[in-house]
Amino acid sequence: MSLTYHLQIVNLLAALLLLISFAMLSQRRIAGLITLFAWQGAALAASTALVAWSTGQHHLYYSAALTLVLKVIAMPWYFFRVVKKLNVDRDVEPMINIPTTMLIGIVLVIFAFNLALPISELSGTVTRSTLGIALATVLLAFLMMITRSKAIPQVIGFLAMENGLFFAATSATYGMPLVVELGVALDVMVGVFVLSIFFFQIRETFDSLDLKHMEKLREK
């Protein structure tokens, strides 16, 4: 297969990543959100592996494998377990209604593409055109964190943001040095572990995972 052919597939996967980000914004159920998160991870892993193959950057294979194991298998499985154990899979109403959120999302995507434009012009990598998408994914995940009041969607938003960052690293620079990527993966893993302890603490104290109960501390 020729390089341009690969490139088209990477671009397709990048588009998929962005599409999944929008789907996450509109998803009301937590279980659906977790499934989408797993798919996003899968798209990320596939595109990373493809970039590794077509450019011969072998350390990207590790990165792809790490994404596959952590973000497609381990974390979704773990979240499903937490959801089941805490019995929280009901419809969640976002704080801003979904059509408005989508519109804000579109504005964010335009903003991200404009921001990424000067950098991708400098980039020498074959995948540079996807940098805008990576940035858009980060911003959309950020938007999701803002508009959701439940604990688990906020964390999934946080992890989706991490996905976008990884994608940015792959598309602009063929990934970070391996030791940094391992460190980041370790932090993410510990973070999810800490958070799950936290879910149980919140649940125990508030009898719910709805963060609306947490509005006592306000800036006075």
Add this chain to the structure above:
Amino acid sequence: MEIYWLLGIPLTGGIFLALWGCRKHSPEINALFSLLTLLAAALLTHRIIEDGPMTVGGGWFFIDSFNVFLVALTAFVAFTTALFSRPYMRIEAEHGKLNDKRLRLYHSSYQIFIAAMLLALTTNNMGILWVAMEAATLATVLLVSLYRTPASLEAAWKYFILCGVGIALALFGTILLYFAAEKVLGSGGTALLWTHLDGVKTELEPTVLSLAFVFLLVGYGTKVGLAPLHSWLPDAHAEGPTPVSAVLSGLLLNVALYAVMRSKVLVDGALGTDMAGNLMMGFGLLSVVLAAFLIKRQTDVKRMFAYSSIEHMGLITFAFGMGGAVANFAGLLHMTMHSLTKSAIFFAVGHATQKAGTQLMGGIRGLIKTNPTIGWGLMLGTVAILGVPPFGVFASEFLIITTAMHDHPWATPFLLLALGVAFASIFGKVQPMVFGETESAKLPYQPALAPVFLHLGLVLMLGLFIPPYLAAWYRQAAQLLGG
């Protein structure tokens, strides 16, 4: 060699204390590990003063006068805080606020937190710096929610999410930095090493670096507590246990600012303009003014001093933003003074709130009658942090303001106004706490106040007289930061 001791001791301590559990002597073991860390830091400092900057471990660690000064400060405050927490946490446990399991978590996380901060300070790799900063956040999230009260859980959640988002932005900044570096240094592990970057900083692509710096500043700045991303800070400080407030305020904020400064040196080199410094001055000034006015409205004593931390970190950021030998010197001095004084204040406040059973300032009265040492500790600490001579904070604030008058006269009225407002509100609130009328009984136990007076003594000494070798050391570090 010292560097491995420095990082290995707290890490071993964390693992050991997690396995050992909460037995009779775990607070003493915690203090012992902190003491050993301090000794390692002292040895390392001695080495650097003798031999000058060095890279260790195949370029993975880099130590110069700037970070060795922070290493020494971190290890010192970590040790005194461990001393303070020994009786303090025991009493909290006796009051039924903590059980053995949570104390075990506390001791173990405390050591891991120190290890993560020391790694962030000594690493040469900008990527590892990010990893260590994130690790330091994660180690403290569960410490903030240690009491498991609704308010503490909320504070910890806010801390995690806000700092998580902040640090994600910093990661993007790091990616951009690597992107620029890779063009000059080639891809692979060495392109993120700070010493290598520093060597080629004039060749780095300016547009990418300026964008990278914005992300790094906002990202790490969230952790410094710079406005408008400061809102996690008062909550985390007020709801966590007091020793945690002391190390968060006295140490973590410094380490985050250290990360910003390391990036600034690179960006300044690449751009050759004041863009980075101007951004820092803007954020710094906003934090100083906003925090000063928010202090006025606080009713909780720990929240009030948390806002005071935002104010002082803003002032330090402003000083570093101005750049130049004098402002950098003043910034470094103020960093030291703030760490020592603020942790001393938190120690005194911890005992005062423990005695009164409330953190509300209305409920704490007449400390000087019931517990003269706590009362004096709090009063002297407050006077010191407000910049009254002869304490060292006066010297550093004076230097910052005179430099501002000279270089950026427009900023001076804002700074003076903010310092004045902060002075009036803090002093007005602490005065009745110390001297007011009270009927409450004496504290039934011996408070651990040696660390308070040790810190304040150092601050007083540095205000009157900075030993020549220390001044030379500061000057060297200030030189490194450039202008």
